[in-house]
Amino acid sequence: MSNAIEVEHLVIARGKRRVLHDLTCTVPSGSVTGLLGPSGSGKTTFMRAVVGVQKVVSGTVTVLGHPAGAKPLRSQVGYLTQAPSVYADLTVRENARYFAALYGLSAKEADAAVSDVGLSEAKGQLVGQLSGGQHARASLACAIVGRPRLLVLDEPTVGQDPVLRNELWQRFHAMAKAGSTLLVSSHVMDEAGRCDRLLLIREGLLIADATPAAVRERAGTDDLDTAFLRLVQAQETEQEKVA
DSSP states (O other), X not given: XXXXXXXXXXXXXXXXXXXXXXXXXXXXXXXXXXXXXXXTSSHHHHHHHXXXXXXXXXXXXXXXXXXXXXXXGTTTEEXXXXXXOSOTTSBHHHHHHHHXXXXXXXXXXXXXXXXXXXXXXXXXXXXXGXXXXXXXXXXXXXXXXXXXXXXXXXXXXTTOOHHHHHHHHHHHHHHHHTTOEEEEEESOGGGGGGOSXXXXXXXXXXXXXXXXXXXXXXXXXXXXXXXXXHHHHHHHHHHHHHO
16 A cells, blocks of 8 residues: 555535645655644644544545544554543553553563653653653553554654654654554654655645655755745745735
8 A cells, every 4th residue: 555644635624714725645654754834733633634533524534545533443543642641540551551452462562662652760650640741652652552554643742852852753763664654743843854754734724745855845945944934935925826
């Protein structure tokens, strides 16, 4: 399968306000694809549509060959939300082992997931007593323990120190190399260069669907922050011409 995710003419609204405007894009299998854009641009809404928990107005979202949210995908898609999704009254290790058991996996595999996110030293601590960054990593451990074919991560590196951010990105690429597909959102443009491919969105509009190198070339700059700004300006100019 060449694409893990295929989105065609996706429109999503909240009340009378459109959040996503006619998005068409793909996420290649075995890639780390970054979903980049400012806060409020529609990134989380897009990810909810991929996972299959977001009501859509029109368009289609196909995930691993099935409609988003289809029953066969439940054991194949991992989703890390911005809000921690683990049990505060269990330890890090107990949380990971609980989620591992749901997939029929062993305690050893759960402990490996805890180690992969850098929480081995805190494995015996209650999640409710962790720092914000540790809490997010505990959630990530539970999301990756089932070895999903598709892993959807909503701003997984927020609040992490630079060393751990680098380690997490290395882990993401190792998972992709092993066959998983990752869709990772961020509002920090310096993370764009760590991705194999980029989906850049602003105000619910798709600005670019390309590799970081192609985005740089199209914008005529090596700086991805500047590239994003130039692409936004170019789009605004086109909209003014149409209007």
